[in-house]
Amino acid sequence: MKEGNKISILMIYGSPRKRGNTDELMNRFEKGLLDNKNMDQNNLLIDKIFIKDLKFSPCIECRHCSIDGECAVKDEMQGIYPKLINHDFIAISSPIFFTSVSGYLKAFIDRCQRFWALKYELKKRIIKKERKGIFISAAGSDSVTIFDCSHKVIRALFDVLYIKYDRDFVYNKIDLKGDILKHPEALDEVFEYARNLIIE
Ligand SMILES: Cc1cc2nc3c(=O)[nH]c(=O)nc-3n(C[C@H](O)[C@H](O)[C@H](O)COP(=O)(O)O)c2cc1C
Numbered sequence: 001m002k003e004g005n006k007i008s009i010l011m012i013y014g015s016p017r018k019r020g021n022t023d024e025l026m027n028r029f030e031k032g033l034l035d036n037k038n039m040d041q042n043n044l045l046i047d048k049i050f051i052k053d054l055k056f057s058p059c060i061e062c063r064h065c066s067i068d069g070e071c072a073v074k075d076e077m078q079g080i081y082p083k084l085i086n087h088d089f090i091a092i093s094s095p096i097f098f099t100s101v102s103g104y105l106k107a108f109i110d111r112c113q114r115f116w117a118l119k120y121e122l123k124k125r126i127i128k129k130e131r132k133g134i135f136i137s138a139a140g141s142d143s144v145t146i147f148d149c150s151h152k153v154i155r156a157l158f159d160v161l162y163i164k165y166d167r168d169f170v171y172n173k174i175d176l177k178g179d180i181l182k183h184p185e186a187l188d189e190v191f192e193y194a195r196n197l198i199i200e
Contacts, residue, residue, distance in 0.1 A: 007199050008045040009033060010087035014094035014105030016052045021138040021180040022093040025169060028187045029091055029136065032194025039199065047083060051104040054080070058107040065114035066121050077111045084112070084161055085127050089199050092154065096139035100149040109153060115160035125162075132199070133163040136190065140175035169193070 011030065015022045030046060033039070056077045064072035071077065084090075094101040101109070118124050135154045139146045147170045158165050171186050173179075180186060 005040070006043045006045050007039055007089075008047060008087045009089045009091065009199075010083055011046065011048045012090065012092040012105075012108075013048065013050045013052075014092060014102050014108070016102060016104055017095070017177060018052075020095065020177050021171075021174045022095055022136055024178075024180050025136045025138070025171075025187065025190050026091065026093050028190045029134075029194045032191040033197070035191075035195045036197060037195075038197065047087065049080065049083070051102075051108050054108070056080075056107070056111065059110040059113055065117040069114055069118040069122050069124060069126070071111065071114045073111070077108075080108075081114070084115070087131070088129070089131055089197070090133040090158075090161070090163055091136065092133065092157075093136040094150065096137060096141075096146055096150060099146060101137075101153050106153070109157050112157060112160060119160050127162045129162070131161070131163045132166040133158050133161075134166050134193075135168040135170070137168065137170045138174040138180060139170070139172055142172045144172070146172065167193075 011026055013023055013026055033044065033046060054076050056075045057073050060073060062072055064070065094105040097103065100106065118126055137147055137150055155165055169190050171180065171183065
């Protein structure tokens, strides 16, 4: 969130497995940010959401948001919405579960229906800024198409949040906890991206 000259980055962790493969990639992303010379480190804010720790309901499809753009379900998602609106950059991660994002992340995304209603039904723009975002993922299989469904889901989310899908970091044949640590090239790729990131 912009506070004076501060640059704020939101990191959304979508895996149920703590310190699993996607968590490790996200943590490398954070390390890269902390080593970024393009940003004034004193003005860098990093905000993290671990979806598995959030207490929230899936979308109940009451369609209240079609009326006024607000979500009628009053739970911890209400505290998340301002973060989704105001942060300058968003990194989101998920393991591949049954060819898509994790159930935790999907439920979280469904609760963003209010942003879809605002943009496409109510035609009201409450997110003024164009931001950039990335998606980080890992899958056990070696199929190159295994990330296709998740790309669509993330693209749909980024669209309603006015986020440009800058790029993704997706890795195959990463299954057991810690597998990603055997792939320093993957961790380095994420680190270097974050280290060189420029946020206007
Ligand atoms: C419930 C479940 C479903 C999964 N479904 C798939 C799948 O459809 N395709 C695949 O390649 N890997 C699948 N996997 C493997 C995970 O994507 C893989 O273990 C990943 O590295 C986990 O990331 P994490 O440690 O960040 O949670 C599945 C794992 C679980 C637990």
